[in-house]
Amino acid sequence: MARFPQAFYARPAREVAVALLGKRLVRLLDGRRVAGIIVETEAYCDADEPDLACHGDRANQGRPTARSEIMFGPAGFAYVYFTYGMHWMFNVVTGREGKANAVLVRALEPFEGEEIIAQNRPGRRRREWTNGPARLAQALAIDKSLNGANLFAPDGVLWVEEGWTVRPEAVCVGPRVGLGQTPEPWFSMPWRFWLSGNPFVSI
């Protein structure tokens, strides 16, 4: 199965966020495939619009910082950041170079390498392996070392490829999760997307 090319990611974040639903996120660990179907995403900074929930727009007057610079770069790279003192979040960089633009992957349905996922999520039931952004990062061993990883390089260890066929009417839309003090209108913008009824959606 082929890795999606850079052109797949070089579109506005909302478009990519929807396109990612049903696709397969693959992680190569010791030469073995560990993968899940993407069932929930969130868009941050769609196209050229501002988004005060987005790290790229919230800090440093919309200019890159040490943390967010990857998001300002070209599409098709991983933006992995650390939060709450213990969790890693995995995003794909979208849009055009020069503007922060990314999609947070919030949940997967386990699909391949489940015995490795089980090792990475010890003591948890299958239902709780990958139903949240920090949980799926732990399940696929995604951390700081993958910040800036190329998702379309032939020799990469993390990529997206074909998965399920998703009917448009199966895509649900709603406001993003966990935005805290983010002001309106961004707090309520319906930029969270998920597959209707999928048991691995985080909320």
Add this chain to the structure above:
DNA sequence: AGCACGATTAACT
């Protein structure tokens, strides 16, 4: 140099 807080999770009552 110091401080407040976070695109969350797990373990409580």
Add this chain to the structure above:
DNA sequence: GTTAATCGTGCTC
């Protein structure tokens, strides 16, 4: 339903 955990980042002094 409530709250502790835990530290990098960005901002202020």
